[in-house]
Amino acid sequence: MRLTFKLIGYPIKHSLSPWIHQTFFERTGLEGSYTLHEIPGEAVFEEEIKKLRDAEVNGFNITAPYKQTIIPYLDRMDVTAERVGAVNTVSLEGNEWVGYNTDGIGYVQALRDKFSDMDRNKDVSILLLGAGGAARGIFHGLIQAGYTNLTLANRTTSKCEDIILGYQSSVITLAEAEENLAAYDVIIQTSSVGMNEAKQIIDLKNLRKDTIVSDIVYQPLDTQFLKQANEKGGRTHYGHTMLLYQAQKAFEIWTNQPVDVYGMDEEMIAKIKGDQ
Numbered sequence: 001m002r003l004t005f006k007l008i009g010y011p012i013k014h015s016l017s018p019w020i021h022q023t024f025f026e027r028t029g030l031e032g033s034y035t036l037h038e039i040p041g042e043a044v045f046e047e048e049i050k051k052l053r054d055a056e057v058n059g060f061n062i063t064a065p066y067k068q069t070i071i072p073y074l075d076r077m078d079v080t081a082e083r084v085g086a087v088n089t090v091s092l093e094g095n096e097w098v099g100y101n102t103d104g105i106g107y108v109q110a111l112r113d114k115f116s117d118m119d120r121n122k123d124v125s126i127l128l129l130g131a132g133g134a135a136r137g138i139f140h141g142l143i144q145a146g147y148t149n150l151t152l153a154n155r156t157t158s159k160c161e162d163i164i165l166g167y168q169s170s171v172i173t174l175a176e177a178e179e180n181l182a183a184y185d186v187i188i189q190t191s192s193v194g195m196n197e198a199k200q201i202i203d204l205k206n207l208r209k210d211t212i213v214s215d216i217v218y219q220p221l222d223t224q225f226l227k228q229a230n231e232k233g234g235r236t237h238y239g240h241t242m243l244l245y246q247a248q249k250a251f252e253i254w255t256n257q258p259v260d261v262y263g264m265d266e267e268m269i270a271k272i273k274g275d276q
Contacts, residue, residue, distance in 0.1 A: 001031075002031045002032055002033070003025075003030060003031065003032030003033075003058045003059075003254070003255070004032060004033055004055070004056075004057045004058050005021060005032065005033070005034040005035075005057065005058060005059050005060060005061075005254060006034065006035055006036070006037045006052065006057055006060040006061070007034070007035075007036050007037065007060065007061045007062075007063065008037045008038075008039055008048070008052070008060055008061070008062050008063070008066060008070075009038070009039070009062060009063035009064055009065070009066055010038050010039055010040050010041070010064075010065065010066075011038065012036050012038055012063060013036065013038065014196075014219055015036060015063070016218075016240070016243065016268060016271060016272070017034065017036075017061060017243070017247060018034050018035060018036065019271065020034075020243070020244060020247045020264070020268075021034035021247065021251060022034060023264060024247070024248075024251045024259045027259055027260055028255065028257050028259050030255060030257070032058075037052070037060070039066065042069060045066065045069060046073075049070070049073050053097075056092070057092065058091070058092050058254060059089070059090060059091045059092060059250070059253070059254040060089075060090050061088055061089055061090075061247075061250055062087055062088050062089070062090065063088065064132060064133065064134070064192055065132075065133075067086040067087055067088055067132070067133025067134070067136075067137075068085065068086050068087075068133055070087050070090065070099065071085075071086075071087060071099065073097065074087065074090065074097045074098065074099040075096035075097050075098065076096060076098055076099070077098065077099040077100070078098065078099070078100050080100065080101050080104070080105075080140070080144075081099045081100050081101040083140055084101045084103075084104065084136045084137050084139075084140045085136055085162075085163075086101055086103075086133035086134075086136040086137055087099035087100065087101055088100070088101055088102060088103050088133070088137065088246065088250070089101065089102050089246075089249075089250040089253060089254075091253050091254055100250070100253055101136075101137045101140075102137075102246040102247075102249035102250050102253070103133075103134055103136075103137025103138060103141065103242070103246050104137040104138055104139070104140050104141020104142070104144065105141050105144075105245075105246070105249055106141075106242050106243075106244075106245035106246025106247070106248070106249055107137070107138045107141055107216070107242045107245070107246070108138075108141045108142060108144075108145045109245045110237075110241035110242045110244070110245050111212075111214065111237060113241065114237050114241070115212055115235065115237070118186075118212075122145075122146045122147050122148065123148075123149055124147065124149065124185040124186055125149045125151070125183060125184045125185045125186070126142060126147060126149060126150050126151070126184065126185070126186040126187075126188065127151050127152075127153060127177060127181075127184040127186070127187045127188065128150065128151070128152045128153070128188050128190055129153050129154070129174070129177065129187065129188065129189045129190060129191065129201050129202065130153075130154060130189065130190035130191030130193075130201065131152060131154035131156070131159035131160045131162075131163060131190075132190065132191060132192075134190045134191075134216055135152070135154075135163060135190040135191075136163050138188060138190055138216075139152065139163055139164070139169075143167060148168070150164075150167075150169040150170075151169065151170040151171070151172060151177075151184070152164060152169060152170070152171050152172075153171070153172045153173060153174050153176065153177035153202075154171075154173075154174065155173070155174050157171050157172070157173055174201065174202050177202055178202040178203055178205075178206065179206065180206070181202075181204060181206040181207050181208065181211075182206050182207070182208040184208075184211065185211060185212065186211070186212040186213075186214070187204075187207075187211060187212070187213050187214070187229075187234075188214045188215075188216070189201055189213075189214065189215040189216065189217070189223075189225050190216055192217065193217075193225075194215065194217045194220075194223040194224055194225050195217045195219060196219060196220065198224045199224060200223070200224045200225040200228065201225065203228070204225070204228045204229055204232055204234070205232075207228075207229060207232040207233075207234055209232065209233035209234070210233060210234070210235055211229075211234050211235065212234070212235045212236075212237060213225070213226065213229035213234040213235065213236050213237065214236070214237035214239070215236075215237070215238070215239050216239040216242055217239050218238060218239035218240035218242075218243060218268075218272060219272060220272070221238055221239075221240065221269065221272045221273060226238070238269075240265070240268045240269065240272060241265055243268075244261055244264055244265060244268060245261070248261050
């Protein structure tokens with residue numbers, strides 16, 4: 001059986017997801033396709049989702065800005081997606097669309113692979129910047145992995161309050177985060193700020209040396225945020241590995257087959273740099 005997978009979001013024309021999943025097809029011996037389905041605004045979202053229903057795709061990923069918009073169109077969600085309140089993976093199971101969130105587990109695995117000391121110290125002070133769908137997934141992924149000293153910062157703090165509901169975590173403004181950066185061991189940039197543009201969500205002038213600084217944006221690979229982190233002596237973490245590991249989890253949900261990602265990290269870096 002030939003499988004059909006897609007990615008919905010906007011903008012996504014530079015996404016590496018088709019290459020990742022084509023590599024997964026090759027490594028598992030399965031036949032299928034993974035293509036982009038751009039939806040340029042919520043005004044046409046319902047119409048485009050109906051097209052996916054009619055096409056009977058086997059599954060699809062959702063990226064910004066639709067990780068919460070998709071929820072009313074699903075038949076059900078797994079426990080993690082319900083807890084997170086955002087979906088990045090949908091699987092056709094029987095006649096039902098089932099929503100999952102692999103962002104959190106994918107991100108935590110990527111972070112631990114780069115910084116093994118994160119495994120040994122669950123009391124590290126972690127600051128998450130942003131309050132979108134990715135922030136939701138990463139926050140709950142960190143909670144599930146045993147990290148409890150979490151602070152969320154966003155321009156609109158009420159969005160953070162919604163994410164931490166039921167958990168003993170702090171909420172601050174971006175200005176407060178910028179002023180008090182030295183208090184944190186790990187700083188995670190979860191928004192789309194810096195994607196293909198020389199912008200950053202906050203200034204890192206108060207960054208403490210050796211702080212882990214992570215940016216989930218992977219195009220460009222060296223965002224302005226990570227460039228400044230390097231200048232200040234931070235230990236930087238690039239966003240492409242989160243994409244790789246969350247994709248691995250999504251593919252396994254869709255196909256019920258494990259897939260090896262060995263060597264794909266380096267190949268992704270080469271592809272990203274080739275596009276810059």
